[in-house]
Amino acid sequence: MTVSQTSFGSHEPVLDVKNLTVKYIGDTRSTTAVDNVSFSIGAGEVFGLAGESGCGKSTIANSIMRLLKDPAKIAAGSISFGGKDVLAMSQGELRRFRWQDVAMVFQSAMNSLNPVLTIGEQMADIFTTHAGYSRQESLRRAAQLLELVRIDPARLKSYPHQLSGGMRQRAVIAMAVALKPSLLILDEPTTALDVVVQQEIMAQIKDLQRELGFSVLFITHDMSLMVELSHRMAVMYGGRIVETARAHDIYTTPGHPYTQALMGAFPPLTGPRIPLEGLPEGVKFQNIPDLAEVAPGHFVAPFDADAEAAVFEGAAQ
Amino acid sequence: MRFILRRLGFYLIAFWASITLNFLLPRFMPGDPVSRMFARSQDRMQPEQLEALRKLLGVDDRPIWEQYAGYLQDVLTGQMGVSITRFPTPVTEVISSQIGWTLLLGGTALVIAAVVGNLLGILAAWRRGGAIDSALPPVLVFIGSFPYFWLAMGALYLFGVVLGWFPIRHAFTDGLEPAFTTEFIGDVGAHLVLPALTIVLVSIGGWMLGMRNTMIATNSEDYITMAEAKGLRPGRIMLRYAARNAMLPSVTSFGMGLGFVVGGALLTEVVFAYPGVGYQLLNAVQGLDYPLMQGLFLTITAAVLLANFLVDILYVRLDPRVRSN
Amino acid sequence: MTSVILQQPTEAKAARKTNRGFIHGLITNKKAMTGMAIMLVFIILALAAPVLFPGDPSRITGMASLEPDGEHWLGTTAKGQDVLALTIYGARSSLFVGLTVGCASTFIGILVGLSSAYFGKFIDEALSLLTNVFLLLPGLPLLVILAAFLPPGLGTVILVLTVTGWAGSARVLRSQALSIRSKDFVAAAVVSGERAGRIMFREILPNMASIVMGTLLACVIYGIGAQAGLEFLGLGDVSTVSWGNNLFWAGNEGALLTGSWWVFIPSGLCIALVAFALALINYAVDEVTNPRLRKIRKPATTERSAAQ
Numbered sequence: 001m002t003v004s005q006t007s008f009g010s011h012e013p014v015l016d017v018k019n020l021t022v023k024y025i026g027d028t029r030s031t032t033a034v035d036n037v038s039f040s041i042g043a044g045e046v047f048g049l050a051g052e053s054g055c056g057k058s059t060i061a062n063s064i065m066r067l068l069k070d071p072a073k074i075a076a077g078s079i080s081f082g083g084k085d086v087l088a089m090s091q092g093e094l095r096r097f098r099w100q101d102v103a104m105v106f107q108s109a110m111n112s113l114n115p116v117l118t119i120g121e122q123m124a125d126i127f128t129t130h131a132g133y134s135r136q137e138s139l140r141r142a143a144q145l146l147e148l149v150r151i152d153p154a155r156l157k158s159y160p161h162q163l164s165g166g167m168r169q170r171a172v173i174a175m176a177v178a179l180k181p182s183l184l185i186l187d188e189p190t191t192a193l194d195v196v197v198q199q200e201i202m203a204q205i206k207d208l209q210r211e212l213g214f215s216v217l218f219i220t221h222d223m224s225l226m227v228e229l230s231h232r233m234a235v236m237y238g239g240r241i242v243e244t245a246r247a248h249d250i251y252t253t254p255g256h257p258y259t260q261a262l263m264g265a266f267p268p269l270t271g272p273r274i275p276l277e278g279l280p281e282g283v284k285f286q287n288i289p290d291l292a293e294v295a296p297g298h299f300v301a302p303f304d305a306d307a308e309a310a311v312f313e314g315a316a317q
Numbered sequence: 318m319r320f321i322l323r324r325l326g327f328y329l330i331a332f333w334a335s336i337t338l339n340f341l342l343p344r345f346m347p348g349d350p351v352s353r354m355f356a357r358s359q360d361r362m363q364p365e366q367l368e369a370l371r372k373l374l375g376v377d378d379r380p381i382w383e384q385y386a387g388y389l390q391d392v393l394t395g396q397m398g399v400s401i402t403r404f405p406t407p408v409t410e411v412i413s414s415q416i417g418w419t420l421l422l423g424g425t426a427l428v429i430a431a432v433v434g435n436l437l438g439i440l441a442a443w444r445r446g447g448a449i450d451s452a453l454p455p456v457l458v459f460i461g462s463f464p465y466f467w468l469a470m471g472a473l474y475l476f477g478v479v480l481g482w483f484p485i486r487h488a489f490t491d492g493l494e495p496a497f498t499t500e501f502i503g504d505v506g507a508h509l510v511l512p513a514l515t516i517v518l519v520s521i522g523g524w525m526l527g528m529r530n531t532m533i534a535t536n537s538e539d540y541i542t543m544a545e546a547k548g549l550r551p552g553r554i555m556l557r558y559a560a561r562n563a564m565l566p567s568v569t570s571f572g573m574g575l576g577f578v579v580g581g582a583l584l585t586e587v588v589f590a591y592p593g594v595g596y597q598l599l600n601a602v603q604g605l606d607y608p609l610m611q612g613l614f615l616t617i618t619a620a621v622l623l624a625n626f627l628v629d630i631l632y633v634r635l636d637p638r639v640r641s642n
Numbered sequence: 643m644t645s646v647i648l649q650q651p652t653e654a655k656a657a658r659k660t661n662r663g664f665i666h667g668l669i670t671n672k673k674a675m676t677g678m679a680i681m682l683v684f685i686i687l688a689l690a691a692p693v694l695f696p697g698d699p700s701r702i703t704g705m706a707s708l709e710p711d712g713e714h715w716l717g718t719t720a721k722g723q724d725v726l727a728l729t730i731y732g733a734r735s736s737l738f739v740g741l742t743v744g745c746a747s748t749f750i751g752i753l754v755g756l757s758s759a760y761f762g763k764f765i766d767e768a769l770s771l772l773t774n775v776f777l778l779l780p781g782l783p784l785l786v787i788l789a790a791f792l793p794p795g796l797g798t799v800i801l802v803l804t805v806t807g808w809a810g811s812a813r814v815l816r817s818q819a820l821s822i823r824s825k826d827f828v829a830a831a832v833v834s835g836e837r838a839g840r841i842m843f844r845e846i847l848p849n850m851a852s853i854v855m856g857t858l859l860a861c862v863i864y865g866i867g868a869q870a871g872l873e874f875l876g877l878g879d880v881s882t883v884s885w886g887n888n889l890f891w892a893g894n895e896g897a898l899l900t901g902s903w904w905v906f907i908p909s910g911l912c913i914a915l916v917a918f919a920l921a922l923i924n925y926a927v928d929e930v931t932n933p934r935l936r937k938i939r940k941p942a943t944t945e946r947s948a949a950q
């Protein structure tokens with residue numbers, strides 16, 4: 001039984017994912033990458049999705065834009081965007097939906113840019129396709145976009161390999177907000193960058209969000225970054241959501257043992273040195289049931305006392 | 318720019334290697350080839366020409382370094398001796414009279430095979446599992462397994478002898494005056510069909526498969542996913558994003574493939590008695606016309622190297638990553 | 643309720659599993675099986691030739707240019723020789739030379755490629771230059787000129803084919819060896835003092851097995867085709883019976899113009915079939931080792947697919 005989550009504010013949610021299940025169908029067997037996941041994002045809200053590598057976060061992101069490639073298939077569930085059923089869209093509607101309503105910033109900007117076209121051409125593409133502008137007009141708007149992310153418009157003529165890592169990522173962010181989408185999906189936007197550049201990029205995103213007011217689905221495994229930026233968060237494990245709450249609540253009162261282990265995995269900058277406790281060796285969770293509300297707006301997947309004990313007594317082997 | 322210069326240096330080394338090979342080979346032969354050739358030319362050779370031949374083949378008494386230097390000088394000034402079978406025409410004249418036909422045949426076949434093959438490859442990759450992707454590759458691989466000359470023989474037999482649709486030898490009808498008239502050009506075209514078709518059929522499979530496999534690899538790149546996420550039209554993604562990148566390895570293998578096409582063109586010329594340098598080479602070999610053989614080898618090699626160089630220049634224009642170094 | 647399980651880390655039985663998987667992949671692959679079946683037929687016929695057609699196959703056994711009939715299944719040549727005997731005997735020389743050239747080219751390619759990748763720097767530069775020059779020089783003209791100057795015979799044929807054929811395999815093997823060279827287990831072997839030869843042949847080479855096989859197949863195809871081409875021009879060993887020589891005689895005796903199609907079709911068809919069979923096996927090896935090239939198969943269950 002699913003529990004519906006209330007969204008930020010009282011408006012219609014921008015994105016509403018219900019019971020989403022995604023499977024990877026192999027030759028001999030199939031794996032469930034996303035298992036009956038539900039969440040929703042409200043207007044202007046930053047929603048964080050945290051979890052370790054392989055827990056299914058990127059799969060969810062790709063599902064929202066229907067970018068899943070074989071052998072991944074959406075097996076069940078629904079995705080609705082501002083009331084529209086995304087999974088039922090025709091190819092034509094889907095192409096209009098993409099980038100105009102939802103846009104995505106991929107993990108590695110270097111890999112997501114076409115190496116043989118200039119930045120300008122790749123930005124102009126967006127306008128010529130969606131807005132039908134002429135090439136001249138599109139390039140003009142592209143220049144404006146670059147200025148928005150503080151890149152010299154002369155760089156329109158540069159090729160991707162001629163820009164630094166940070167510049168490329170900012171260019172990709174500029175492309176993403178070109179059509180002022182209602183939802184921006186950030187899939188590990190700073191993982192491939194060093195810490196200093198990370199800070200620049202996150203600041204840029206915060207500015208843009210304040211200015212343009214879009215919602216954000218922020219996917220990362222960097223918990224500290226997420227807690228800082230998100231309004232609400234969900235923690236994923238093995239394709240299921242184990243906890244959902246306001247970011248502040250997750251930080252101060254994590255409910256699920258996995259969340260607690262995750263939060264306990266960062267060293268604080270101040271205070272005495274203490275040994276860190278993460279998940280002990282060989283511990284895995286199974287049969288995660290649906291979320292139950294433990295406090296207003298705070299949902300946790302129930303777990304038994306043994307589980308909690310196993311985690312905290314550090315039992316291994 | 319440095320890229321181009323490095324490639325140029327490489328081609329010069331390769332050319333030097335082929336000249337040296339040319340120089341060394343006759344000196345490995347047992348016996349005295351000069352007397353043999355003198356006999357063949359039926360005593361029509363002048364003493365100076367005999368002397369020149371001896372120098373060419375190293376049967377004279379000069380020390381080997383002197384011979385080598387002399388040979389290099391001769392080649393680089395375009396003196397490649399006198400042909401034995403076409404006595405007393407100089408080798409350079411013999412070659413230049415026929416090379417045009419080979420360029421016509423090879424060039425036409427290469428362009429058609431490359432363009433059509435690449436397009437088919439793009440389509441096959443774009444619609445994986447579709448009709449083109451499933452049916453054509455095995456068929457084309459099968460046809461590509463046939464030796465060039467056998468396919469040429471088959472085509473000659475089927476279309477030339479049995480059906481009589483196309484002429485079966487030479488570049489134009491004997492007795493017709495070469496001129497820029499429609500009649501002559503049409504005649505040349507008719508004679509070109511079978512030989513060119515043979516080369517196209519054998520080589521097109523390679524182009525198609527190469528492009529298809531590269532496109533499949535390119536299609537899984539992240540920038541293609543991003544292009545789809547941007548909501549761009551499929552046609553645009555296929556051409557400006559996928560094909561434009563997949564083309565690059567194709568262009569480099571174009572250069573490599575030139576060597577093979579030359580080989581195929583030679584054999585095809587032999588079957589159809591098409592008067593290009595391939596046919597000439599065979600006649601030279603059969604007639605033990607060493608000067609002509611060597612001249613042809615150098616000319617063909619130089620042509621292939623030049624073509625490769627042009628391809629490199631094209632590649633630099635296409636791939637911006639190579640440019641900025 | 644969420645339960646917690648404690649798992650042992652799984653052992654990696656990687657190496658043996660991938661080899662078994664590879665063989666299994668090949669056996670179930672239709673292309674590979676078809677190819678191998680065809681090759682088997684040819685090999686058996688080649689070996690059994692002296693039993694099936696005792697005596698000299700190029701002796702005259704009948705009237706000239708007879709069409710195929712009960713006595714001569716594939717007719718006779720313009721000289722009166724039995725085409726079927728010539729064709730089946732031809733398999734011996736063609737397959738032998740093709741196999742020899744293939745193995746020799748691959749062997750040289752392995753030596754050059756591995757050395758280049760392992761020793762790096764100056765040796766790599768020199769060997770790469772050599773390889774690239776040989777790749778660049780046009781094959782057939784080089785073959786012709788080599789064969790013209792060297793004494794005629796089977797040894798010359800094998801020699802010149804190997805000289806023109808080794809460079810392709812060297813290049814492919816070098817790039818594969820390079821990528822394996824950069825792996826940690828090679829660095830570990832170097833640091834622990836293993837001898838260069840051992841590292842190259844016992845550490846790097848076994849990990850390239852499928853590429854080496856693909857290269858070998860490609861070289862054999864090259865050997866058979868190029869030999870045929872050389873012989874067709876009259877530059878092979880004219881005294882042996884082989885497919886290429888059969889075609890040479892067919893051309894010389896004007897089989898095309900007299901309409902004696904049965905003289906030139908069989909040998910050419912054999913070359914094509916063998917090349918095709920080897921190409922099929924090669925294609926299959928590619929597919930088994932690179933899953934992306936595999937045929938798209940529809941999934942067994944009908945899931946609601948929103949991806950396409």
